[in-house]
Each structure stands twice: as structure tokens, then as C-alpha cells.
Amino acid sequence: MKLINKTRRSYILYSIIIFIMSSAVIYFIFKNIVTKRQDEKLLRDKDIIEQRIKYDYPLPIFDVEDFKAKNPVKDTLYYKDTLMYQIVKGVENYELYRQLTSVETLQGRTYKIITRSSLVKNHEFILAISLSVGIVILLLIITFFFINTMVFNQLLKPFNKNLNSLKNFSVEKNKSIELEQTDIDEFKIFNDSVSKLTEKLRNDFTNLKEFTDNASHEMQTPLAIMQTKLEYLMQSKNLKHEEKKLISDIYSASKRLSKLNKTLLMLSKIDNQQYSNKEEIDINEIIVEQLEIFEDFISNKKLKVIKKLKPDVKIEANPMLFDTIISNLIGNSIKHNVKGGTIEVVTDDLFIMISNTGIELKTDSDKIFERFKKESTASDSFGLGLAIVKKICDVHDWKIKHTFTDQMHHFTIYF
Amino acid sequence: MKILIVEDEKDLVDVTCKYLKKEDFVCEFAYNFFDAEDKLITYNYDIVILDINLPDGSGMDLLKIIKKQSPSTGVLIVSARNSLDDKLKGLDLGADDYITKPFHLAELNSRVKSLIRRQKFKGQDSITFHEIEIDPTAKTVKVNQEAIELTRKEYNLLLYFITNKDRVLTKESIAEHLWGDSIDMADNFDFIYTHMRNLRRKLKKKGATDYLQTIYGLGYKFGD
Structure with a gap:
């Protein structure tokens, strides 16, 4: 939920409560005031009537009856609201009245004086006032709502902009993050922290990148020296059988190490997006080229190659990485093939499939793309080939899938 | 015969490589000093075609590495610079021949071949x-x-x-x-x-x- 909606929601909720409460309070206050005034008026009327009775003035239109109560209640004086039946313009209805009843003995006679005043007008008056006050409050609330939204958006504008640049920030892009300046303290602190953090991230990333490159590069030198010296040692005459075996073992171990070094460097270079330039590539051209490179491996294992290539399929990719994908997959299809088996390469607008005869995997299909995963521990490979393939697919937003049907492994890349 | 081309112009490397491959050479390439150094340390080459001006270093330093590591490797210096100084310095450091950009691929091919003849066949035709x-x-x-x-x-x-x-x-x-x-x-x-x-x-x-x-x-x- 957006911050503005969150504040809007609580704003509306509180506004409704305040609106209802203030309307009720206003209504009761006004009602109280008006009732009080009315009661005073009723009391005054009663006093006038009393005075008139006392001094024998005629009472104008009122009916005067002797109040002959069985138990005359002395000194009664009470107010109450009562409904009176009446016919106004031929329509029967009941109207609410305020009524003051007083029982008093004046000059030896007991009078019950009832003064009434219609409450309808008062009610209308109170409602009108409450309503207009309510409307004013409502208008205020609505106005504040829009002002609030406006101000909020205004204030959040630089923040949202910065949020966007943070979202688009990438350590690989070798560019500092650009933040919009603001005079709000909280945002200033936020901007400062983000700038510092991203700068540190960029530095660390560059350092790491350089370190990996350099470490790999520097590791290559002693390895090459080892290999050169070993090759030199091989030239010496009169080497004993065991010595030859030892030299051979050290030599292949050092070769393996430099191969691992190269592979890891490649993985880190892909991670660091050092192969980000893309070109239009003719898929079939690369496949034919790679099959040619592997020609000797293929004929050595007496493999049959079936090519089902759709002509003129072009994709956008990094040429170096695409070579690597095809080379790794074809290399694998030879390595894990059986003698006299088949390799099938199918290309289409949306996919490449490279298949080979082989035995079923013992592990899960998805697991084979993990680093250092390999089927047989006896194998000379590191289990990095498919990890590289997966990584390259990820970089290009392609999907790769492994399936096994009819004694064939299929690796399919969907573009 | 295996050749390494060290050159930062990718198009030129592409064309040269294709040409040399047709001439039956195994052709490797590096676009910068760093990669070239890596390759020279790790692998052996019969001939290195070396551009003096690289984005991240001087070809002269690579020349020193080549001569120290495998003196039998023939080095052909390529540069756009027509300066006599570079030429002399390169040759002094052990470069075997020199070619100035732009060049015809046929000329490069002939120079490479003659270099191989001198370097590997002791100057003989067979x-x-x-x-x-x-x-x-x-x-x-x-x-x-x-x-x-x-x-x-x-x-x-x-x-x-x-x-x-x-x-x-x-x-x-x-x-x-x-x-x-x-x-x-x-x-x-x-x-x-x-x-x-x-x-x-x-x-x-x-x-x-x-x-x-x-x-x-x-x-x-x-x-x-």
C-alpha cells in the first residue's frame, strides 16, 4: 500500500469520527441553549398569567377552569415534551410541544397553568444550524484532504525520484547514483546514507572485480612456470619409470589447476557483466563452426551428428558467451555420449536443442546446472560447464531445460 | 604453426585471423595488454603479431616478456606510428620484423612466412x-x-x-x-x-x- 493511501485512509477514518462527534456535540449544545430559552419564555408566560390572576386582570383568550384535583399537588412546576393532536389545513398530525405545568394557589383558588410552545420550529432551527456547521466542517475536511494530498505529493516528489534512481542503480554500470536534493531533514539524511552506501558498494565491487582478475592473472604465472619447468624436466634423459609417472601426475594436476582458474575467471567475468556488449549472431554459423572444432573428438568416439538447422536464425547475444554456450553443450554431448552414439542439433526461431545418447541421470535435472555438480566423481571435469551455460542463459534472459527421453539427453535453450 | 595477434582493433583482428586461418595457421588473439600477458604466460606461440599501442599498456613490455619466456618465438611488430624510434626500440628489444598500419594482408602473410622460415627452419626453404x-x-x-x-x-x-x-x-x-x-x-x-x-x-x-x-x-x- 502506498504511503499516501495509508495516510489518506487514517485521515478519512478520523475525519468521519470527528465529523460525527462534532455534529453531535453541536446539535446537543444548540438544543440545550434553545430549550433553555424556551423554558424561560414558558416560565415568563406563566408568571404573566399568575400576575393577571392575582390582580384580576382578564386573561385574554385562555380558558380558565377551576382545577379540582382530588389531591391538589401544591407547588408543582415541571417541564415536559408532549405530542399534541392537531389539524393543520385539514391534515391530522401530531406535533411536538414543550410544556410547562404548574399548579399554584392564587387568592384561595388552585390553578393549574399550562404553557406550551411548539418544538417543531426549534427543531428545524437546531437542525439548520447543526447542518450548516456540519457542512462547513465537511467542506473543511474535504479541502484539507486535497491540500494534504497535494502537499504530500509535492514533498514526496524528490523522494520518489530518488527511489527510482535507487531502483535503477547497478554496481556494474560504473556510475554514481544521482539523487535529487531536498531541504527536508529526514530525506537529506536518507540521501546521504544512500549515497554513502552505494559509493561503498561500488568501491567494494570494483575492488572485488580487480581482485578476482588480478588473483587469477597472478595465479597463472606460477602455474605456467611450473608447467614450463616440468616440460623442461621431461627432456632429461635417464628418467626412471616412477619419476616419469610423478612428473606426469604433477603436470596434469597443474594443467587442471590452470583450467579451473580459467573457468572461475570466466564465471566471475560473466557475473561482473564484462561481456555485456551484444551483437546479432547467426546461430547456425556458430554451431557449424563449433562442430568443426570438435570434429576430432566426434570422430574419435565414432559419433553420428544429425543437424536440423533452420536457416537464417539470428539472435542478439554476446558473441564470446554464445560461443561458450554452444562449445560447452556440444563438448558435453560428446563427453557424456556412448561410443557410436548420436548427437542431434536442432535450431528454430525460438530455441536451440542439443541432444545426445547417454545413460539416465542419477541426480535431479535442475541440479546439474549447479556449480561443482557432476554425475560421476571419477570424471575429470569440475562440473562447471553447465553452471557457466546456465549463467550465460540468465544474463541473456533465456531459459534452459534438461530432459531425458528415449535414452537421449536434451538440452534446450529457449530465447 | 600457432600465431597470437595482439591488437585492440577488433575488426582488424577479425579480418587478419580469418585470413591467417585460411593460410592454415592456428590463430589466437588478445584485445588488450592484460589478456595478452595472460595468454603469453600460459601458452606457447610460434609467431606473435604485436601492436605497440594498447589501451592498457605498451606492446614493448609484452615484447620483453616474450623474449624472456620463449626466445624462439618470432615477433612481428605492427603499429600505426611511423616513428623511427619505436621501430629501433622494438628491434633492439628483440622484435624480428616490423610492419606499419595500414598493411595488405598478403604482405603480412609473406612477412609471417618469412619469419617462420628464419625462426623455425634456419632460413631454409625446406x-x-x-x-x-x-x-x-x-x-x-x-x-x-x-x-x-x-x-x-x-x-x-x-x-x-x-x-x-x-x-x-x-x-x-x-x-x-x-x-x-x-x-x-x-x-x-x-x-x-x-x-x-x-x-x-x-x-x-x-x-x-x-x-x-x-x-x-x-x-x-x-x-x-
């Missing part, structure tokens, strides 16, 4: 080892004056053995020399046997002595 005679220009092989039919790989294999006679060559270095640097990612080099066996068979058939020895566990040696 190499002879007892009854075996190789003509590198025509790419033909004769045994006892009789022409022998070899495939491209077999010919290159024989040439590599003869130019490195009496040396133990590992399967790895043979593969790298004939198939290129990336072959070191392969898990086994059994495919060499086939070519080796065929070469042996063809030479024997024409009456040549079997000079090819298998050195247990290490590799092969061509020699007496």
Missing part, C-alpha cells in the same frame, strides 16, 4: 630430417624423394614434431599447438592418437624409420 623432407611453402612432404599424401592435421603434426625434434612433447602441448588454446578445456586428448597412428602408418608405408617414440606417461618424442 626442412630435412634424414629421409623426410618438408616443403613448408608448398605444404608437401617427401619420404626418400617420394611424395606422401597427408591430411592437414597430419602435416601440421609432423611439422610440429620436426621443428621440435628430440623434445618430449606432451599431449596437451600438441593439442594446443594444433587445435588452439581453447583445447586445454578438453577433458581428454585421446583424439590425438588417431592422427598420430595414421601419420605413423603413412610414413612407415613409404619406408621411413619410425622416429616417433611414445614416452611413457609423458607424451611423444620425435628423433633418433
